[in-house]
Amino acid sequence: MSADPRLSRLSINSKTVDGWSLPELVDGVAAAGLQAVGLWREPVTDHGLDRAAKLVRDAGLRVSSLCRGGFLTAIEPAARAAAIEDNRRAIDEAATLGTDTLVMVVGGLPKGSRDLVGARERVADALAELAPYAGERGVRLALEALHPMYCADRAVLSTLGQALDLAEPFPPAQVGVVVDTFHIWWDPEVWRSIERAGERIASFQVCDFLVPIPADVLLARGYMGDGVIDLPPFVAAVEAAGWRGDVEVEIFNADVWAQPGDQVVQTVVQRYLDVVVPG
Amino acid sequence: MSADPRLSRLSINSKTVDGWSLPELVDGVAAAGLQAVGLWREPVTDHGLDRAAKLVRDAGLRVSSLCRGGFLTAIEPAARAAAIEDNRRAIDEAATLGTDTLVMVVGGLPKGSRDLVGARERVADALAELAPYAGERGVRLALEALHPMYCADRAVLSTLGQALDLAEPFPPAQVGVVVDTFHIWWDPEVWRSIERAGERIASFQVCDFLVPIPADVLLARGYMGDGVIDLPPFVAAVEAAGWRGDVEVEIFNADVWAQPGDQVVQTVVQRYLDVVVPG
Numbered sequence: 082m083s084a085d086p087r088l089s090r091l092s093i094n095s096k097t098v099d100g101w102s103l104p105e106l107v108d109g110v111a112a113a114g115l116q117a118v119g120l121w122r123e124p125v126t127d128h129g130l131d132r133a134a135k136l137v138r139d140a141g142l143r144v145s146s147l148c149r150g151g152f153l154t155a156i157e158p159a160a161r162a163a164a165i166e167d168n169r170r171a172i173d174e175a176a177t178l179g180t181d182t183l184v185m186v187v188g189g190l191p192k193g194s195r196d197l198v199g200a201r202e203r204v205a206d207a208l209a210e211l212a213p214y215a216g217e218r219g220v221r222l223a224l225e226a227l228h229p230m231y232c233a234d235r236a237v238l239s240t241l242g243q244a245l246d247l248a249e250p251f252p253p254a255q256v257g258v259v260v261d262t263f264h265i266w267w268d269p270e271v272w273r274s275i276e277r278a279g280e281r282i283a284s285f286q287v288c289d290f291l292v293p294i295p296a297d298v299l300l301a302r303g304y305m306g307d308g309v310i311d312l313p314p315f316v317a318a319v320e321a322a323g324w325r326g327d328v329e330v331e332i333f334n335a336d337v338w339a340q341p342g343d344q345v346v347q348t349v350v351q352r353y354l355d356v357v358v359p360g
Numbered sequence: 361m362s363a364d365p366r367l368s369r370l371s372i373n374s375k376t377v378d379g380w381s382l383p384e385l386v387d388g389v390a391a392a393g394l395q396a397v398g399l400w401r402e403p404v405t406d407h408g409l410d411r412a413a414k415l416v417r418d419a420g421l422r423v424s425s426l427c428r429g430g431f432l433t434a435i436e437p438a439a440r441a442a443a444i445e446d447n448r449r450a451i452d453e454a455a456t457l458g459t460d461t462l463v464m465v466v467g468g469l470p471k472g473s474r475d476l477v478g479a480r481e482r483v484a485d486a487l488a489e490l491a492p493y494a495g496e497r498g499v500r501l502a503l504e505a506l507h508p509m510y511c512a513d514r515a516v517l518s519t520l521g522q523a524l525d526l527a528e529p530f531p532p533a534q535v536g537v538v539v540d541t542f543h544i545w546w547d548p549e550v551w552r553s554i555e556r557a558g559e560r561i562a563s564f565q566v567c568d569f570l571v572p573i574p575a576d577v578l579l580a581r582g583y584m585g586d587g588v589i590d591l592p593p594f595v596a597a598v599e600a601a602g603w604r605g606d607v608e609v610e611i612f613n614a615d616v617w618a619q620p621g622d623q624v625v626q627t628v629v630q631r632y633l634d635v636v637v638p639g
Binding site for chain 1: 469475507511512513518519522545546547548549569571572573575588589590
């Protein structure tokens with residue numbers, strides 16, 4: 082097929098077609114004429130890291146990001162050390178896969194803790210340990226602000242502005258930020274923050290925010306156009322801030338996951354053209 | 361009963377004991393040795409406005425706030441005019457009830473609209489119409505930032521900082537802000553914003569944020585101590601900012617609503633003493 086030139090930067094995250102194995106993903110994405118995938122660690126591990134790297138490389142695909150490192154809020158020294166170690170592995174995996182972007186979901190409040198300030202400080206401390214390690218391997222830690230509804234149990238990092246503050250002490254080549262429309266669309270400071278982000282932007286993810294929010298709040302993501310986010314202004318804003326990388330579509334949604342993978346990819350492609358980069 | 365002096369500023373919002381009529385609420389709250397209630401418009405209307413005002417006054421109770429005005433984002437002129445008119449009525453009701461505080465839930469995106477910036481502008485425009493009217497009647501419009509998970513369908517006002525920006529053009533006697541722990545606990549800017557709020561603070565509401573979030577996200581509020589919020593720092597912060605008014609407990613929760621009203625009030629009182637103002 083002769084692909085629309087606008088598709089040259091569209092990347093499909095493996096979580097969007099959760100039912101596919103890595104080979105199915107690589108085949109399906111390449112067949113759709115796309116050039117990039119975002120990968121979660123699980124399908125990579127399932128296939129074997131080196132084999133996964135070769136599979137993606139041989140298919141001529143870029144890896145726009147690896148998801149995910151993070152979960153850096155543990156209090157107990159052993160749990161904290163294990164988290165640092167796991168993040169080092171994730172950095173190594175990113176390097177092996179040939180991506181310079183490791184998405185970081187920083188973690189929520191430890192069970193039973195209400196110390197949000199302390200949790201945020203521990204994230205900053207852990208980043209100081211991980212950032213040089215990442216930089217040496219050509220990998221950038223991409224801090225992902227998650228929607229505040231996930232603050233307690235997923236990520237104490239809740240706004241793009243906060244992510245930029247957290248990234249500030251580190252060189253942009255070591256620590257960047259994710260701009261994910263789902264998580265930050267509501268933020269009254271979002272346009273100022275994207276402009277401020279500039280070269281810190283390490284990943285641009287799009288999907289829509291569904292209303293009403295489904296019973297499992299983790300699955301409130303939808304195809305672009307099915308929710309409440311006005312997406313083209315985000316494309317324009319990250320471009321104005323200097324972003325020239327991929328536009329990755331990551332959707333967690335029970336209905337989407339129930340559809341055949343090829344249909345999901347086809348829908349993502351169509352919605353991307355119609356809703357995200359129209360005209 | 362001889363009440364703990366710390367209870368002199370505790371107010372129970374009528375929504376917390378949703379099953380009670382206004383007379384039941386007034387009796388129950390007074391019997392618990394409390395001095396204040398927060399009222400929703402519905403039980404007031406059910407009882408009749410003037411009778412409600414007399415009932416509360418005769419019981420010696422303060423009305424810490426009236427909930428709620430707002431819903432100011434409509435696009436069509438007729439709907440917009442109706443909203444303004446309804447808000448004028450709410451202001452009049454607040455004045456009749458003897459409270460100087462009308463809580464404002466500003467409204468979400470109009471159905472089918474994705475224009476968040478436009479919705480926020482319409483809120484500002486409507487406030488300019490309503491603020492002088494409120495001020496003339498001794499009522500302050502208390503802008504309530506709602507948790508960002510309600511941005512699309514309840515309130516495009518999502519942070520305390522945004523509420524303060526929106527209030528800025530008006531005299532503090534006309535437009536203030538609500539500090540509601542449930543909605544703003546996650547905000548990395550919250551301490552700076554409370555300090556900045558100062559005399560703009562028009563209402564202080566407390567309850568806890570439950571995790572996991574229940575299927576109906578509107579019912580994620582819980583008794584203080586049942587969720588993830590560290591409450592005493594919020595009490596200290598509003599006091600440091602100058603707040604000397606009531607501490608209103610507003611809980612939407614299906615399990616709480618299923619309990620007998622007296623038990624709910626008793627639990628609120630105990631949790632207030634143990635968790636909100638301990639020691």
